[in-house]
Amino acid sequence: MPDVLHTDPSDWKYVSEGGATIVYSYKGATHADFDGTVLRLRKAPVGMADTPSTSLEGEEDPDDPTIAFQTKCMERLIPPEHLPRLVNVHLNRTWLEKLVEMHDRERPELRRAKDAIDLNKHKGVLATDLVGGNRLAVEIKPKWAFLPSPVYLSQESKHSKTNICRFCMHSQMRAARGLQAATDYCPLDLFSGREERVLRAIRSLWQGWITSDGAANNLKIFASGKFIRPIDSQALLADGCEPVKNMDVIRDAFAAALVQPLLETPVLRILSRLQRNLDVLDIEGLSDLWRRTESAVASLREQSNSVPPPTPIGGSSPFFNLLEPRIPDWTTFLDNYISLEKQFDASNPTADSLRHYILAYLLSATFKDCSIIVRLKYLQPGTVPQQVGGPQSVAIIDLDPKSMSKLGQWEKLDREIVASYKPVEGKVCVDDWQPVM
């Protein structure tokens, strides 16, 4: 295991962060273990991040769940050339405290107000640095790639959900609540595989990047590892290019450079296929299956006279014991899913079929929430863009497992999104998916 504790916290530079983790890249003296790597550390809410944990002295800290999940599960679904290499590393409180002291000021203020590095963690993840090197790196969080099948939808939601994608409805709700939202971007354009629509998606993401001053989480741009804001957009141009005043010229060069790798990579198609094939019931159908399974098990027990009210999806049911999945559960699920040997019948509720559909839904949620990073050469407006080349030029990050405890929140959010959606004249999201025969 590489020993990060032998590096100085000043050797690491803040890159970026999400809701759960914060990432630093190695900038110290040449070192075979650390050159070209980033350190991904877990965060905790302010107030909890620095409260010493109650774990016993000598008790082994578990590895970050993302490592086993990627190596034992994700690599069975995604070609490894599109994944960063992940390695477990030891940490300690003193080293982390020094890192915080040196770098916390570089974090966005809003994030600092909410959370901080979890000083209680004794393990972190060292990963391939996908944004460093002498090039551009474009990070896109594509979100939901498909429209659900109408089969399991309620009358109230069917029309909206089969015409407008979840992201577009969610963005409208966020905007109505005064929250930041990429209202022009539709993921179904990005996933369409059609040049004109992919270009439209890129331009919408760019617009969201400009209006949010680079803070939107659907598009992040890095130049030689440095996070770029719209005001620094000259940094996207190749050495020797004249400064370009017109932002539309930079946008068009950016779109022209990005569209080809997005059309050529299998990554978007893989994500779209996994998201939709793992979420066949929609959260509404899954919730209905949960309720039907409870009543089927209750009637088998012949306790129908004293049946308690249904448990909310993901809650602790008196009728079956569905535990949070661990790695062996995921691998058994994947054995069935990949071989298609064991088919489950949603019309015939059993605790086994319910468990299958829940695990599938959780995996789909991971693919709905991950990001991709595309590496590009610096832009030269007015010339044909050169590609970085190779399958590794597009990689997927943030493939963390999702927890069963989120099912109830997902159901509630789904209802809120549908209830708040106000139809927009002429607006339809087109799902261009064509299964390969």
Ligand SMILES: O=P(O)(O)O[C@@H]1[C@@H](OP(=O)(O)O)[C@H](OP(=O)(O)O)[C@H](O)[C@H](OP(=O)(O)O)[C@H]1OP(=O)(O)O
């Ligand atoms: O529900 P969504 O679609 O808003 O997704 C959440 C993300 O919001 P987004 O829409 O991408 O701005 C949200 O992203 P931010 O923290 O807002 O950048 C998280 O990724 C969240 O996942 P988790 O709770 O950290 O496991 C995501 O929650 P999950 O739905 O994946 O659980």
Ligand SMILES: Nc1ncnc2c1ncn2[C@@H]1O[C@H](COP(=O)(O)OP(=O)(O)OP(=O)(O)O)[C@@H](O)[C@H]1O
């Ligand atoms: N391997 C990597 N190389 C370079 N940068 C990375 C790498 N992994 C993550 N990052 C950067 O760190 C940020 C946070 O990482 P990540 O998306 O995994 O965090 P998260 O907290 O799980 O996000 P979310 O809020 O979506 O759950 C990313 O948006 C990206 O900019």
